[in-house]
Amino acid sequence: TPGRLKVAxxxxxxxxxxxxxxxxxxxxxxxxxxxxxxxxxxxxxxxHHFNAVLTPQDLADTYLPPFKRCVQQGRVSQLMxxxxxxDGTPSCTDEALLTGTxxxxxxxxxxWVSDCGALSDVFRxxxxxxxxxxxxxxxxxxxxxxxxxxxxxxANVKAALEAGWVTEGRLRQSLQRLFEIRVxxxxxxxxxxxxxxxxxxxxxxxxxxSMFSS
Numbered sequence: 001t002p003g004r005l006k007v008a009x010x011x012x013x014x015x016x017x018x019x020x021x022x023x024x025x026x027x028x029x030x031x032x033x034x035x036x037x038x039x040x041x042x043x044x045x046x047x048h049h050f051n052a053v054l055t056p057q058d059l060a061d062t063y064l065p066p067f068k069r070c071v072q073q074g075r076v077s078q079l080m081x082x083x084x085x086x087d088g089t090p091s092c093t094d095e096a097l098l099t100g101t102x103x104x105x106x107x108x109x110x111x112w113v114s115d116c117g118a119l120s121d122v123f124r125x126x127x128x129x130x131x132x133x134x135x136x137x138x139x140x141x142x143x144x145x146x147x148x149x150x151x152x153x154x155a156n157v158k159a160a161l162e163a164g165w166v167t168e169g170r171l172r173q174s175l176q177r178l179f180e181i182r183v184x185x186x187x188x189x190x191x192x193x194x195x196x197x198x199x200x201x202x203x204x205x206x207x208x209x210s211m212f213s214s
Contacts, residue, residue: 008184010113016084017075050089079112092115092142111181112143112145114146119132123135137166
């Protein structure tokens with residue numbers, strides 16, 4: 001059916017992301033990440049503090065093309081921004097890249113999500129915003145629609161709204177983008193048989209799970 005989605009794919013991590021590892025308190029994932037080697041008297045280039053200094057040519061030739069193909073050829077539903085800074089601006093608050101490049105230049109019409117904990121890094125490690133509510137506003141102005149983490153909480157969003165840092169219209173825009181994906185996946189169809197794959201997807205999943213676990 002035109003407009004339907006069987007899966008909603010996400011491409012990550014945008015942009016300039018090529019450094020892994022970090023202090024243990026930042027590693028919340030299921031797999032252990034080795035700490036970087038810290039040079040004497042300084043902090044290692046872990047992903048929570050790293051600033052990717054890129055020339056315009058390097059950005060255009062190396063770091064943007066994979067995501068451009070994700071959008072224009074892969075037609076992904078979502079893009080995920082990274083922990084690091086790009087030329088002094090945290091990826092998840094970089095309006096020039098998230099909105100100017102992805103949405104305006106590439107015509108990306110899906111949603112942007114932060115990597116898990118990346119918005120906390122904006123004020124905790126990059127120190128480009130004073131607190132969580134200011135970070136919510138900066139991220140939403142840049143183009144973020146969804147946060148993996150606890151920064152975009154009811155309290156922080158309310159504080160940003162009351163301070164005039166973000167508008168209700170901008171919140172509605174993000175909700176529309178996110179719910180559009182869910183509608184295209186068929187989550188709200190009253191008659192699930194309107195979506196062909198919904199007739200067998202869960203049954204097949206259960207069969208495969210049983211088959212490979214036995």
